[in-house]
Amino acid sequence: MESNEASTLAHRDAQFHLHPFTNAVKNAHEGGKVMTRGEGIYVIDEHGQKHIEALSGLWCVALGFSEQRLIDAATRQMSVLPFYHAFVQRSHQPLIDLAEKLIGMAPVPMSKVFFTNSGSEANDTAIKLLWYWANALGKPDKKKIISRQRAYHGVTIGSASLTGMPHVHGGFDLPLDGFLHLSAPHFYREGKPGETEEAFSTRLADELDTLIRREGAHTIAAMFAEPLMGAGGVIAPPAGYWPKMQAVLRKHDIPLVADEVICGFGRLGRMFGSEYYGIKPDIMIFSKQLSSAYLPISAVMINERIYRPVAEESERRMTFGHGFTASGHPVAAAVALENLAIIEERGLVERARVLGERMHARLAELTAHPLVGETRGAGLIGAIELVMSKEDKSPLETPGRLGTLASEALARQHVITRNIGDAIALCPPLIISESELDELLNRVHAALDDVAQQVKP
Known part of the structure; x- marks a missing residue:
């Protein structure tokens, strides 16, 4: 590309584009x-x-x-059915095939998949699903959500409230009430002098137990967590962390949501981070490597414990009133299927x-x-x-x-x-x-x- 054309591109970008996670004034002066x-x-x-x-x-x-195979998958699907939706009992084959594929890949028994377009939307959807689930169970107080400091779960109003980062909250009047943040499991920074990793994990599990007792288990809908924390600094949990944390959640009968947006589809050397750490979630969140980000797609996978009351509530209300125009877009679904096939084949x-x-x-x-x-x-x-x-x-x-x-x-x-x-x-x-x-x-x-x-x- 000619240098004057390149400088024009950078100038036009700085002139017209408000960037995510960027100092807007600095970008306007310097370009990117x-x-x-x-x-x-x-x-x-x-x-x-x-x-x-x-x-x-x-x-x-x-x-x-x-990756040419992903480009070809998108092209083939665009030529057959470039768009259709999943509202009001409609569907299409790439969506059906992808849902079946994901349920078959799940590391623990799962029931249904709900498709969205980004990790933020998927986590936001999971929050709404849990609130809907709690109401379906006749437990209207069961709405608080546990997350962790330095967690990253997205930037919509709900998912940003899950996120445990001040720069995602500042200026936006976030987090919303009812979102509770535990200590980050970073032994190097948070461990006490002389404390072992196992002792550190015990302390964090005790912190979780104390929080649940203080708030009341009947008020807590779920805990959201990345198996390994990504955008918070690539924080690998210390020895004993996940067995101890899950034991506390089981004791209080609180669902666990595994945010696999970064860990999922091979990143840790297992198909899912939940497999790597022995996590048994009730809900799993996918995006990013689901399609190698060639097209936007994400998914919320729920087990029967969550699905059955939600389905029954939708019957009482005559609909499950949630969804996005591009939920399960056929081209994105076709690319995701090809992407998963390549990950497995190679x-x-x-x-x-x-x-x-x-x-x-x-x-x-x-x-x-x-x-x-x-x-x-x-x-x-x-x-x-x-x-x-x-x-x-x-x-x-x-x-x-x-x-x-x-x-x-x-x-x-x-x-x-x-x-x-x-x-x-x-x-x-x-x-x-x-x-x-x-x-x-x-x-x-x-x-x-x-x-x-x-x-x-």
């Missing part, structure tokens, strides 16, 4: 980077520069940026396990670096926590500054990723090769050395 093409794990910008997309876009592009779940071991071994070597306090993750998702002092885990000047410098250094290495505070997140496409993974990690190491030179006394 415009991507024009994708190729495997790479994206190519308006100047022709090739970048490793080390976060799979937004944790989502499992098959990379140029053994990408096992590949994520094997390459994940390689990635985490390389990340563990980085703990010798003067700026690295911790590396963590599972499968093909990881994070590097940066500190100025390994002894007291202190930041540079203000929290997040080291992470910003590292992101900038990685950009100079033509690696696109994101710092989450002082943690650098890595979530490459599942199709990444061994050599590409090694190249990515070499560039990460070079970027850390660059930052070390900038901040050395």
Whole structure:
């Protein structure tokens, strides 16, 4: 692309586009980077520069940026039935096939799938389903929702209330009342001196039990949780965490919603994060890698415990009054089906396990670096926590500054990723090769050395 055309694109973008999760004034003054093409794990910008997309876009592009089979699946479906809906007892074959496929893949018995268009919509739908369910059971007080600090569940009014991040709440008058947030299960930052991971997990389970007793189990509809927390910093739960937390929920008969938006479809080296951690949810939330984000689609999968009262309530009310125009869009559903077929045919779940071991071994070597306090993750998702002092885990000047410098250094290495505070997140496409993974990690190491030179006394 000619440079003047590229600068025009960036100028037009800054002139007309309000970006998500962006400083609008900064973007208006500086403009951003415009991507024009994708190729495997790479994206190519308006100047022709090739970048490793080390976060799979937004944790989502499992098959990379140029999978022809997904393009062909969309084209075939567009030529047959480009749109139909699922309202008032209507359906179409891609939707039926995808629902059946997901129920068959479920790690625990599930009953029905409700389709939406994004993770935010799916989590918002799950909240409404639970409230509807509680009313169907004749328990109108059973409406409070438990989530966690640093959780990310979306940005609609309901799902943003689940999210445990101040920058998602600030200025929006969120969270809504009735959304309760527990401590994040980050042992490195939240563990007490001398505390083991098991003891830390026991303390967090006791926190959950105390909260439920204080609020009253009869007032709590469910707990929402990511198996491994993604956008909050790639926080892998400590030893014993999920068995202890689920024991408390079972004791109080409170449903568990597993938000698999990032973990689902192979990211952790198992098909679902719930499998990896032995979680037995009542509701599961899917998006992102469901279609490799080639088209927007998400899903809420519910078990019979949730479905039966909801169905009976819909009969009393003559309808289940919820849905979106594009719920279960036929083209998105066709792409999702092809995407799942490719993940299975190419053994990408096992590949994520094997390459994940390689990635985490390389990340563990980085703990010798003067700026690295911790590396963590599972499968093909990881994070590097940066500190100025390994002894007291202190930041540079203000929290997040080291992470910003590292992101900038990685950009100079033509690696696109994101710092989450002082943690650098890595979530490459599942199709990444061994050599590409090694190249990515070499560039990460070079970027850390660059930052070390900038901040050395």
